[in-house]
Amino acid sequence: MVRLRAAPPEAVTFSVKHSENVNVEVVSQDRSDFAPANGVKQWLLDPRTLLQIQMTQPSMETNDNKVTVGYYGEDGGHPINQAGIFLTGIGISLDVDADRDGVVEKNNPRKATWTWGPDGQGAILLVNCDKENPWSSVEDCQDDIIFSKEDLEDMSRMILRTQGPDRLPPGYEMVLYIPISDSDKVGVFYLQNPFFGQRYIHILGRRKLSHVVKYTGGSAELEFFVEGLRFPDEGFDGLVSVHLSLLEPVAEGIPQTPIFTDTVAFRVAPWIMTPNILAPVNVFVCSVKDNYLFLKEINGLVSKAGYPISVCSRYMNRGDRWMQDEIEFGYIHAPHKRFPVVLDSPRDGGLEHFAVKEILGPDFGYVTREPLFESVTSLDSFGNLEVSPPVTVNGKEYPLGRILIGSSFPTSGGRRMTKVVRDFLYAQRVQPPVELYSDWLTVGHVDEFVTFVPIPGKKQFRMLMASPSACYKFFREKQKEGHGEATMFKGYSGTDTKRVTINKVLSNEIMVQENQYVQRCIDWNRDILKKELGLKEKDITDLPALFKMDKEGKAMAYFPNMVNMIVLSRDLGVPKPFGPIIEGECCLEQHVSSLLEPLGFTCSFIDDISSYHKLLGEVHCGTNVQRKPFAFKWWNMVP
Numbered sequence: 001m002v003r004l005r006a007a008p009p010e011a012v013t014f015s016v017k018h019s020e021n022v023n024v025e026v027v028s029q030d031r032s033d034f035a036p037a038n039g040v041k042q043w044l045l046d047p048r049t050l051l052q053i054q055m056t057q058p059s060m061e062t063n064d065n066k067v068t069v070g071y072y073g074e075d076g077g078h079p080i081n082q083a084g085i086f087l088t089g090i091g092i093s094l095d096v097d098a099d100r101d102g103v104v105e106k107n108n109p110r111k112a113t114w115t116w117g118p119d120g121q122g123a124i125l126l127v128n129c130d131k132e133n134p135w136s137s138v139e140d141c142q143d144d145i146i147f148s149k150e151d152l153e154d155m156s157r158m159i160l161r162t163q164g165p166d167r168l169p170p171g172y173e174m175v176l177y178i179p180i181s182d183s184d185k186v187g188v189f190y191l192q193n194p195f196f197g198q199r200y201i202h203i204l205g206r207r208k209l210s211h212v213v214k215y216t217g218g219s220a221e222l223e224f225f226v227e228g229l230r231f232p233d234e235g236f237d238g239l240v241s242v243h244l245s246l247l248e249p250v251a252e253g254i255p256q257t258p259i260f261t262d263t264v265a266f267r268v269a270p271w272i273m274t275p276n277i278l279a280p281v282n283v284f285v286c287s288v289k290d291n292y293l294f295l296k297e298i299n300g301l302v303s304k305a306g307y308p309i310s311v312c313s314r315y316m317n318r319g320d321r322w323m324q325d326e327i328e329f330g331y332i333h334a335p336h337k338r339f340p341v342v343l344d345s346p347r348d349g350g351l352e353h354f355a356v357k358e359i360l361g362p363d364f365g366y367v368t369r370e371p372l373f374e375s376v377t378s379l380d381s382f383g384n385l386e387v388s389p390p391v392t393v394n395g396k397e398y399p400l401g402r403i404l405i406g407s408s409f410p411t412s413g414g415r416r417m418t419k420v421v422r423d424f425l426y427a428q429r430v431q432p433p434v435e436l437y438s439d440w441l442t443v444g445h446v447d448e449f450v451t452f453v454p455i456p457g458k459k460q461f462r463m464l465m466a467s468p469s470a471c472y473k474f475f476r477e478k479q480k481e482g483h484g485e486a487t488m489f490k491g492y493s494g495t496d497t498k499r500v501t502i503n504k505v506l507s508n509e510i511m512v513q514e515n516q517y518v519q520r521c522i523d524w525n526r527d528i529l530k531k532e533l534g535l536k537e538k539d540i541t542d543l544p545a546l547f548k549m550d551k552e553g554k555a556m557a558y559f560p561n562m563v564n565m566i567v568l569s570r571d572l573g574v575p576k577p578f579g580p581i582i583e584g585e586c587c588l589e590q591h592v593s594s595l596l597e598p599l600g601f602t603c604s605f606i607d608d609i610s611s612y613h614k615l616l617g618e619v620h621c622g623t624n625v626q627r628k629p630f631a632f633k634w635w636n637m638v639p
Helices: 292-305 354-359 419-427 468-480 502-507 509-533 587-599
Strands: 013-018 022-027 032-034 042-044 050-055 065-072 081-087 091-095 123-125 156-164 173-177 186-192 199-204 210-213 218-228 239-248 257-268 280-286 309-312 327-334 337-344 365-368 385-387 391-393 396-398 403-407 434-437 450-454 461-467 540-544 547-549 555-557 566-568 571-575 602-606 623-627
Touching (some): 050 065, 091 257, 123 156, 186 239, 199 210, 280 292, 280 566, 292 309, 292 566, 327 623, 337 354, 385 450, 391 509, 461 468, 461 509, 468 502, 468 509, 468 587, 502 509, 509 555, 540 587
Parallel strands (some): 123 257, 337 365
Antiparallel strands (some): 022 032, 091 156, 156 218, 173 210, 173 239, 186 199, 186 218, 239 257, 280 623, 385 403, 450 461, 547 555, 566 571
């Protein structure tokens, strides 16, 4: 914009003459006109009139275009004075993959904003949380170096495209910069001397807020690589921006001022959990001194199902057998790259260093959240962190499912998952958490009363729930059939020496009352799950279970809890319940098989009673499964 301030006092009208590659719009109070290049048209002078000047293409040389204003007296003949400006046109575009197709397009008009959905726009960043350098002890996002070109593949490309003369006018500079609020969330690298041994230098992020970009002249593309440093979290919505400004000198001793700024926006990709309906990639289990037979049975199941297994050695696990509780597998995804990321729990038992030492590596990332002030409880173990399959609730789609975490009863001051972990899970946004009531359990984990299995059809899954009422109903049926003296726990040489029969279980009034309470707690969660996951009763299958109370009034499984299973597509590793033996067979095993095998599953009952159950866990607690990611692109949903 230019104001006509150089007009002589006697001037009444003016004309505008300009180079071919320049457009000049004369903007007055009530109208606007484009000025012809030859300057034949005149306009009345008005102090409020502006000239809006725009170049239609970049300059070949500095000052190779011109705009001349002629001022005229009342006769309108020859100009009584003239004023002119020389122009240099420079094309500048800071570009990213704003349309999310894996290609950095040129000057997308919506690149400075970020929107969700299949028609959304805005680039995506991955947190560079894997480790390419085998000699490093930290994730790649914790350092300022590029160890290998594979590290660049984890980053999003950003291209600065320029067109113009060989050099900028004296005193002009291009500066790339980030807000100070984003300095701990985004990092930028630049390829220096591409023709003389490639060297990638860290130019933005952490303490570096700006970088003067060298202008190379002509038609040029400068390539930058952008990494995420932090996942979305409490106080960080995942959005970051990078700016490029052209600075103009004003006068000696006065700072340069921006005359043009281009901005691009990124959203940091969320950490996404994988539900049981997704295909396994690898199974993890610990070897400890007393679980040889369990390990043998798990190996057999996994081998039969056709998946690899990783056994964590005693040296690494330091006697900690609870693989499910230590870690949760997920992944991150951008248009250009996707890789698994393990979330490490704050429980920090003997497996404390397992994820960093054994899992973190090239294209396998790591993230953790450790509370600074809160105390860690059993509810911070990740048997208390599950995720549902995709669901639709009252027309609202959750294409990546919903996270499930156990908490305390809403009106009580019991145990809860620590705030830093809950905040992290909520901040990912794509799998909105559902908080359940699990503090009624001794251990307090959601995997003690609910799991999901994949089935064909529109719903794609069935929810399995532990059910004392289903167990009592089944036992009463067997009693009526004349099997009241059928004995439980046969073949288990445990500490209980008393003979336990169906009749004894049904006549134990204290146990009946305890399990009535447990059923109410489970029903409370059942109602929440039906509401929050949009489920009907036909979507739920009840598995028989019984519980007993500890000294603090918390519940623990009486016999191995069959809902706490490992799901390997169509193969299920179910805790062997050691139920009543009828005609030489465990009637609980037969009953559960009759419920699940018509759905297409093969049930393998695994003896975990001495090595896990007596320590208040089961098969699921002692194993973990890395699964394939969703095919669905998270950015196409609307949270």
